[in-house]
Amino acid sequence: MAQEASQITPRYLTGDKAGLQEFLAKFDVFLFDCDGVLWSGDHLFPGTVETLELLRNNGKQVVFVTNNSTKSRADYRKKLESLGIPSTVEEIFSSSYSSSIYISRILQLPENKRKVYVIGETGIEQELRSENVPFIGGTDPAYRRDVTPDDYKKIAAGDESIIDPEVGVVLVGLDFHMNYLKMALAYHYIRRGAVFLATNIDSTLPSSGSLFPGAGSMSAPLIMMLNKEPIALGKPSQAMMDSIEGKFKFDRSRACMVGDRANTDIRFGLEGKLGGTLGVLTGVSSKEDFVSGDVRPHAYLDKLSDLLGSE
Amino acid sequence: MAQEASQITPRYLTGDKAGLQEFLAKFDVFLFDCDGVLWSGDHLFPGTVETLELLRNNGKQVVFVTNNSTKSRADYRKKLESLGIPSTVEEIFSSSYSSSIYISRILQLPENKRKVYVIGETGIEQELRSENVPFIGGTDPAYRRDVTPDDYKKIAAGDESIIDPEVGVVLVGLDFHMNYLKMALAYHYIRRGAVFLATNIDSTLPSSGSLFPGAGSMSAPLIMMLNKEPIALGKPSQAMMDSIEGKFKFDRSRACMVGDRANTDIRFGLEGKLGGTLGVLTGVSSKEDFVSGDVRPHAYLDKLSDLLGSE
Numbered sequence: 052m053a054q055e056a057s058q059i060t061p062r063y064l065t066g067d068k069a070g071l072q073e074f075l076a077k078f079d080v081f082l083f084d085c086d087g088v089l090w091s092g093d094h095l096f097p098g099t100v101e102t103l104e105l106l107r108n109n110g111k112q113v114v115f116v117t118n119n120s121t122k123s124r125a126d127y128r129k130k131l132e133s134l135g136i137p138s139t140v141e142e143i144f145s146s147s148y149s150s151s152i153y154i155s156r157i158l159q160l161p162e163n164k165r166k167v168y169v170i171g172e173t174g175i176e177q178e179l180r181s182e183n184v185p186f187i188g189g190t191d192p193a194y195r196r197d198v199t200p201d202d203y204k205k206i207a208a209g210d211e212s213i214i215d216p217e218v219g220v221v222l223v224g225l226d227f228h229m230n231y232l233k234m235a236l237a238y239h240y241i242r243r244g245a246v247f248l249a250t251n252i253d254s255t256l257p258s259s260g261s262l263f264p265g266a267g268s269m270s271a272p273l274i275m276m277l278n279k280e281p282i283a284l285g286k287p288s289q290a291m292m293d294s295i296e297g298k299f300k301f302d303r304s305r306a307c308m309v310g311d312r313a314n315t316d317i318r319f320g321l322e323g324k325l326g327g328t329l330g331v332l333t334g335v336s337s338k339e340d341f342v343s344g345d346v347r348p349h350a351y352l353d354k355l356s357d358l359l360g361s362e
Numbered sequence: 363m364a365q366e367a368s369q370i371t372p373r374y375l376t377g378d379k380a381g382l383q384e385f386l387a388k389f390d391v392f393l394f395d396c397d398g399v400l401w402s403g404d405h406l407f408p409g410t411v412e413t414l415e416l417l418r419n420n421g422k423q424v425v426f427v428t429n430n431s432t433k434s435r436a437d438y439r440k441k442l443e444s445l446g447i448p449s450t451v452e453e454i455f456s457s458s459y460s461s462s463i464y465i466s467r468i469l470q471l472p473e474n475k476r477k478v479y480v481i482g483e484t485g486i487e488q489e490l491r492s493e494n495v496p497f498i499g500g501t502d503p504a505y506r507r508d509v510t511p512d513d514y515k516k517i518a519a520g521d522e523s524i525i526d527p528e529v530g531v532v533l534v535g536l537d538f539h540m541n542y543l544k545m546a547l548a549y550h551y552i553r554r555g556a557v558f559l560a561t562n563i564d565s566t567l568p569s570s571g572s573l574f575p576g577a578g579s580m581s582a583p584l585i586m587m588l589n590k591e592p593i594a595l596g597k598p599s600q601a602m603m604d605s606i607e608g609k610f611k612f613d614r615s616r617a618c619m620v621g622d623r624a625n626t627d628i629r630f631g632l633e634g635k636l637g638g639t640l641g642v643l644t645g646v647s648s649k650e651d652f653v654s655g656d657v658r659p660h661a662y663l664d665k666l667s668d669l670l671g672s673e
Contacts, residue, residue: 198538207572227509229545231538234575254586261518264545268583272575275565275582 061330061341062350064357071361074350078327080112080299080306082144082320084286086257087311087334088355089115095134096333098356103136105359113142114299116308118285118315120147120224120250120266123177146250146266146285147171147178149294150222153284155182156297158246164219168240170233170269171224175250179222186222187215188233198232206239214239223273223281224250225266238276247273251285253315287319309355311335313346321346331355372641372652373661375668382672385661389638391423391610391617393455393631395597397568398622398645399666400426406445407644409667414447416670424453425610427619429596429626431458431535431561431577434488457561457577457596458482458489460605461533464595466493467608469557475530479551481544481580482535486561490533497533498526499544509543517550525550534584534592535561536577549587558584562596564626598630620666622646624657632657642666 064070083089089099106113115138117127124143131138154160154167169175169189176189188194205213213236221237241247252267270281284290296303307327310316311334320328330341330348333355341351352358375381394400400410417424426449428438435454442449465471465478480486480500487500499505516524524547532548552558563578581592595601607614618638621627622645631639641652641662652662663669 203570203572203574206574207570227542229540229542231540231575234540234579238573238575254583259514259518261514262549262587263514263517264542264549264583264587267586268545271582271586272565272579275578276573276575 059347059349061347063352064350065353066357066360068360070350071358074327074329075106075109075111075358075361078111078305078307080114080301081106082114082116082295082306082308082325084308084310084312084316085115085117088309088331089136090134091333092257092260093134095136096354096356098354098359100136102356102358105362112299112301113138114295115143116286116291116295117144118146118251118253118266120145120150120175120285121172121227122147122174123181124148125177126174144291144295144298145174145178146291147175147224148181149291150175150224150248150250150284151178151182151184152294152297153248153282153290154179154220154222155184157290157293158220160219160246163217164245166215166217167220167222168215168218168237168245169222169224170226170229170237171222171250171266172226175222175224185217187218188236190228194233194236195228195230196232197230198235202232202235206235209239209243214243218245220246220248222248222250223266223270225256225264226269229269234272237273241273241277241279247277247279247281249281249283249285251288252281252283253285287315287322289322292319292323313340313344313348317341317348318346320348370658370660372658374663375661376664377668377671379671381661382669385638385640386417386420386422386669386672389422389616389618391425391612392417393425393427393606393617393619393636395619395621395623395627396426396428399620399642400447401445402644403568403571404445406447407665407667409665409670411447413667413669416673423610423612424449425606426454427597427602427606428455429457429562429564429577431456431461431486431596432483432538433458433485434492435459436488437485455602455606455609456485456489457602458486458535459492460602461486461535461559461561461595462489462493462495463605463608464559464593464601465490465531465533466495468601468604469531471530471557474528475556477526477528478531478533479526479529479548479556480533480535481537481540481548482533482561483537486533486535496528498529499547501539505544505547506539506541507543508541509546513543513546517546520550520554525554529556531557531559533559533561534577534581536567537580540580545583548584552584552588552590558588558590558592560592560594560596562599563592563594564596598626598633600630600633603630603634624651624655624659628652628659629657631659
């Protein structure tokens with residue numbers, strides 16, 4: 052796919068009114084990556100709100116797609132609101148929601164193996180509850196403690212006081228309370244046959260203008276120990292695109308993915324065979340990445356609000 | 363090296379008195395992997411003590427080589443003693459000691475960058491102290507806490523209340539108190555130029571007849587975030603062999619590595635160009651691994667105490 056994509060010569064649309072109009076007319080749905088596109092950290096880019104308004108006024112469906120697994124959709128809507136962006140929960144698609152849908156609607160788990168062992172924060176828990184998926188772990192304080200000699204023996208023996216025989220899935224997201232015990236339990240559940248899922252595998256998390264451990268860093272020890280990759284439910288995994296399509300029932304040829312990262316956002320749109328991909332230069336990827344990289348968008352802009360130039 | 367090694371046809375020496383005598387006569391030094399060779403878990407193999415006695419009585423130097431980084435050499439001697447194996451601290455070579463020697467004698471650190479940020483337990487700290495290497499982190503309770511919003515800002519800004527400008531090395535070993543804050547700090551120190559070292563990179567730790575997260579699992583998130591491998595100081599890294607040679611000044615052609623794992627112990631001896639390697643079938647590798655695997659020992663035994671058959 053990356054090779055096919057490398058055949059694209061991206062159109063530069065900033066300041067090109069006719070080009071912008073032509074581009075916008077092709078799509079009914081716009082999927083947005085958020086950080087680096089709509090805002091950076093806590094700084095809303097000027098014109099973001101007006102641009103979203105323009106799209107909505109022209110009858111376009113807007114979907115906010117985020118790999119952030121620590122927040123539920125409701126939490127994320129509040130975050131958008133705090134930045135001044137009006138939205139509804141229905142417009143938000145997060146990796147924790149995508150994971151919950153995957154578990155409840157796509158995975159065919161045996162009757163007695165339906166529990167999820169969660170590594171992660173409250174966002175995952177809220178979305179699992181919204182899909183009626185039973186789970187253990189997560190923010191339960193019982194797991195926020197040191198490992199004991201007794202734990203080794205009980206875990207190794209599969210003692211039901213610590214190993215729940217109904218766990219059929221391990222779901223790993225960003226967990227600010229990661230510890231040795233949680234890692235050991237996840238490893239043993241997967242060795243005992245549980246499906247290994249990750250909300251997303253971004254190794255880093257942007258914060259305070261720098262990078263910190265991301266959800267992928269929680270899966271990394273398990274990948275090394277098990278010599279096995281998780282099924283990842285965030286961008287650029289197509290499991291997430293399938294979940295989005297399952298919910299919004301859109302025509303892929305009339306949808307456009309907007310993002311700042313060639314390797315995740317643009318790849319996500321290209322591999323999902325969307326009608327269009329639009330890169331913006333307010334985040335990670337550079338003009339050079341878009342124009343001559345391995346993964347190229349159909350079009351790119353200096354910044355998202357350049358779409359206002361279509362009027 | 364693995365290809366060269368695959369040319370070896372290992373000699374099976376169990377019950378072969380003349381073969382055993384000939385083999386033993388070739389070496390002055392025997393390097394022993396411990397778990398899987400001398401004992402398994404808490405179970406001492408019958409004949410281990412007598413076999414070590416035989417070697418010592420015949421003037422052989424015995425060295426216990428362990429990737430265990432949580433114990434100091436003094437702790438490890440106590441462990442040997444508790445299993446009934448007489449030894450001296452001088453006969454023990456652990457990955458924490460190897461790391462300390464590497465930092466104090468091999469790394470050329472600038473005057474103002476000599477501190478080590480430690481992820482690990484007390485064994486590493488004791489060995490760093492024995493080499494007069496200054497360090498922070500490790501078992502310090504100040505690092506055993508949740509990450510706070512303030513931490514992100516201060517770490518990102520390089521605030522000296524949390525980021526020590528004198529840290530020039532990050533040393534990652536097995537840490538039963540691993541957490542998000544420690545991971546974030548290690549990442550930032552390495553990004554700021556600190557040397558990335560690992561006591562060892564075994565992904566798992568054998569315990570209670572099963573496997574648990576090992577030292578490599580502590581490095582895994584950093585490797586993923588940084589896209590960079592650490593310099594590993596445990597087997598099969600030759601940095602460990604160099605440290606052992608630095609200490610014991612032995613003739614490599616007159617030394618033999620004894621172990622149960624082809625891919626670590628035997629590889630360690632072969633790549634170190636030791637005169638001999640001896641596999642035992644009481645641990646991880648099978649007869650098939652030794653006889654037709656990629657990495658083959660010069661000779662192998664059903665069990666270590668078969669060496670007693672040389673008498």
